Amino acid sequence: MANYPTVPMSANGGQDNSIPLPPALLRELLEALRSIRYGTVELVIHDGRVVQLERREKVRFEHGVTEFKRG
Numbered sequence: 001m002a003n004y005p006t007v008p009m010s011a012n013g014g015q016d017n018s019i020p021l022p023p024a025l026l027r028e029l030l031e032a033l034r035s036i037r038y039g040t041v042e043l044v045i046h047d048g049r050v051v052q053l054e055r056r057e058k059v060r061f062e063h064g065v066t067e068f069k070r071g
Helices: 023-035
Strands: 039-046 049-057
Touching (some): 023 039, 023 049
């Protein structure tokens, strides 16, 4: 197995439960977390491996911005 950076999975006493993350996935995940303001970042796992990263961003409008007045 490649020597990838790891992410800790729990805070239980000295047991190492970290999982390796390939650099490309780590870069994409960090970029998604840095750039999103409102929404979700979701990792899709198949057979114990990350196969997809989904980012859903919410765009909210202030009251009055979306009001449409007929004249």
